[in-house]
Amino acid sequence: MSKRLRSSEVCADCSAQDPCWASINRGILICDECCSVHRSLGRHISQVRHLKHTPWPPTLLQMVETLYNNGANSIWEHSLLDPASVMSGRRKANPQDKVHPNKAEFIKAKYQMLAFVHRLPCRDDDSVTAKDLSKQLHSSVRTGNLETCLRLLSLGAQANFFHPEKGNTPLHVAAKAGQILQAELLAVYGADPGTQDSNGKTPVDYARQGGHHDLAERLVEIQYELTDRLAFYLCGRKPDHKNGQHFIIPQMADSSLDLSELAKAAKKKLQSLSNHLFEELAMDVYDEVDRRETDAVWLATQNHSTLVTEKTVVPFLPVNPEYSSTRNQGRQKLARFNAHEFATLVIDILSDAKRRQQGNSVTGSKENVELILKAINSRHNSENQDIDQPDYDSVASDEDTDLETNAAKASRQKSLDSDLSDGPVTAQEYMQVKNALMASEVKIQQLMKVNINLSDELRIMQKKASKLEKQNSMPESDYDNPTPSLELDEPGSGRKGRQRSVIWQGEGSIPENTDTDAAPSSTLPSTEDVIRKTEQITKNIQELLRAAQENKHDSYIPCSERIHVAVTEMAALFPKKPRSELVRTSLRLLTSSAYRLQSECKKTLPVEPCPTTDIQLVTQQVIQCAYDIAKAAKQLVTITTKENNN
Template sequence: MSKRLRSSDVCADCSGPDPSWASVNRGTFICDECCSVHRSLGRHISQVRHLKHTPWPPTLLQMVETLYNNGANSIWEHSLLDPASIMSGRRKANPQDKVHPNKAEFIRAKYQMLAFVHRLPCRDDDSVTAKDLSKQLHSSVRTGNLETCLRLLSLGAQANFFHPEKGSTPLHVASKAGQILQAELLAVYGADPGTQDSSGKTPVDYARQGGHHELAERLVEIQYELTDRLAFYLCGRKPDHKNGQHFIIPQMADRRLSLDVSELAKAAKKKLQSLSNHLFEELAMDVYDEVDRRETDAVWLATQNHSTLVTETTVVPFLPVNPEYSSTRNQGRQKLARFNAHEFATLVIDILSDAKRRQQGSPLSRSKDNVELILRTVSNQHSTESQDNDQPDYDSVASDEDTDVETRASKASRQKSLDSDLSDGPVTVQDFMEVRSALVASEAKIQQLMKASRLEKQNSTPESDYDNTPYDTEPDDTVPNRKGRQRSVVWPGDGSLPDTAEPHLVPSPTLPSTEDVIRKTEQITKNIQELLRAAQENTHDSYIPCSERIHVAVTEMAALFPKKPKSDTVRTSLRLLTSSAYRLQSECRKALPGDASLPTDVQLVTQQVIQCAYDIAKAAKQLVTITTKENNN
């Protein structure tokens, strides 16, 4: 970071010292507490990145630094600079204010409601105003004055505006002038590097024609930003665009899991292929946003003091609602948070594969397969006729709702190759016997692990009390922390799975003290910090000892609770806590040198390790919240 930046290094929202995050589209730097509010707003309001722990294209970071140092924050706080605002009692937040409600209310007013930006005089025709602003933007991007362009964009200028007289967009003008930082700003606001002007040339063409090679290469990267980000999420690599490689399709870490050839899995993939380009782009953008949410959560966990994990400032359980999208699309976006690491990786790989196919113009798979897909769809049509035909088709790909028979069974078939603790969703009759056998085998393995634990004498709580106890009810999807709840087991035609716990036990209403739960949670999250630091430093040999310490801490915390908690929410959180700890150990073993299950790219294992660690911290936090609420009643 530059010396100039450090000289004015304060949070844009509360003036606190040493901000460690950036809001890219707002051109501001913000502190941890204010960032927690930004994250809850959604990327359509604020696109946050950590200044040190998130990879940055150099010119993108330079663009944000330039805006930050040249007063971009005054755009969003324009009216607060008026002395009359001070007289009226209106003020910005300060470092001592509480996050909720003080800082949160101010930040929402500032960025979501745009309550303090400069307002243009009212005119009868808003479209004329937007057109005038866009023409000014078209002219301004040939200069280096980023603040002017950000101000125009904040007022409603369109980054993809096609000038009727000039026959080009602002990005064409910036590229011709070699203004790489203007190009970065326009791209953040949605400018398309692939747009052709009236002469049929793209911004990339003009950058190359003008000898602006760095800009030309960066524009190509921006053009493939979505698929590059998805590939990097899974394997830690990006395509070599300079040499004509524009896609990387990662492979699953475990060959067994990559050979998912069930008919329903094929059908789900073909349904993805059958989407129109428009709906496919929507799904890809939604998955991109979910990748951003998960990666930001991982960075957040790695950078926060462990004691802050039990506060409300860290909770972003699923993608926030974007009011510009339909309710159906927003629901589909939020359902992406339910996918475990393997399911989500499978979806990402399918999207990357189909994006490559669509760009290269490759045909769909054999007509025979498509006929089979149509027949299968027709056979299931009676179960979906009540759904609205105008809803995006992709919702069934990214959903596990009970009304979607095909997707539900496909998810079950993908889950059954994992440990049993991931297979607690509704399953089809066809999969019942195989899944149940796997559960029994896994339960025996879990019992062996429990016996091997050095804390066995202190802990008489078998994992099955939390992990395989079925429920009859499904939690309401509208509950804010829905992401943290795994789906209940519904065994078709056969009651429930045998419970290895003592049959005479009855549900106990007694919960441990909040202080004990917080103390154990801090122990868990401190160990998670060590694991995440190992992941950042690529010291994979530390994974197993870290995971063992986390497992011990989780076992101690689970032992605080009664064997048969009365509350379903407590049992759900305990199941997530303990099952995630076992899954974490399994994933960490894959990083051992010489292990037969070691993938080509250990980055995928690392991502799954991070996801498991996040699930553990999330479940612990839920238990703190529950016990606090119950003990205060």
């Protein structure tokens, strides 16, 4: 790690002295307390890394420090720099503020809501704006001005934009110009070093062609970042890419444990996943590795005499609203894997990633990733048949997290060896690891038993709520079952959105329209009517988000009811059977998200004997539902405007 540039650094969020964490995709340095909030938001919002206790690629650290020193924080606090903000009472947090609610609310507004960033003038066609911004990015990366490029990315420029006239991407331009820090920034925002230009060349090719050998080697590392990180987690080494070794596959010391039929079935299902689903699973496991490693650093750097503080604990991966609720549930289940199970999953992913890159095919299948996780999980559970698996996971306590972290460290000692190294770990070492795991497993089993009854009671309450919804508030339409939503990008998120489906997860499903006699209609309402209803929906959503920001949880239900009424009124403008598939998809997303919103908001009711609700998790789901509603309404405005103008 390079030396810190100067000693006068302050936290970007609260101005505390000597920050020891960095948010890579935001280009800022932050203190311990603010970092705890960043971690709770998830890596899709902020990618945190400790400045001293985490290994850094030198140029990545240089990129963050360059952004920090050139005022990257002003991008995220643009409107706060306006003197009018001081007059209106809007201010950033300070070191003396409490983490909750003061610092947490400010950080969420700053990075999750993007409340203070510069807003471009409204335009009818957002794609044109994104294209213009991406062209500016394409041109800017040939220079050394990182802050300009981060600003463009924060406004919605696409790191993987393929310039139609130039026939290449911004990463090709940066590589050709030898701009290694620009390449680091683009990669953080999702640029792919393996992308070919119109001549069939990759950014790596252009870096080598221009004599930028350090850049070329770094681009290869970035290309294998996911599998390198997984291998390093298990055995503390990375492949030697310079000499053509791109994968290390660690081996379990006691491989006999993985020869059961369940283990074989799990591996077979993993191999039969489509490339897209396999990539999603690998990305989720990468995020879980990051969470576990950051946890270890977090615990090592805290004052253990005062460990129970108001700092946020992250016991499992936070909800990513760009992903379906099914995928979010699968991601959170990864935290339940003990060290041995998780190491097995990581090894299986590394093995299959190598197989797929080498082009070895396996018969395709549409198995859900969730089945893979269940199959691997069941290797352990089959040895404990008296323990029933609840549908919903209990939340790990601070003590469990500490135990799991120790087990993970022990597991790393157990899994030291690769297919290129010096043999398996001894039986004695394995028994030491097994003993370390037992303490964690006993605690988890106790929590699972307690959770069984609570989960059953929760499901009963959800069924009752669903029945009431069916009886009291079902509109007569054919678009109440959600279907896969459109792919989306969120400016400033640091990662392309991959939300492929928004699935109704309540116990009672929303029924199909029974009016089969209605004829498909191509008639659409007037643009003015749709805009008016959208404005009403937006106003109600803003009210809900304000309640969330101010922790007024008792306002969730009345807000959700007003949103539901506004959504119903908007849906009533459209024919019962729209001819346009795009209209039907948007209406399904609109109405199903409104139902999900009501269901989530009802979880704030203090109903006995329902277990204590995790308000933070509910709030994240509420925000996701509100986002889906606003997105669907915007799609309908765009569609009706376009159709009515034709």
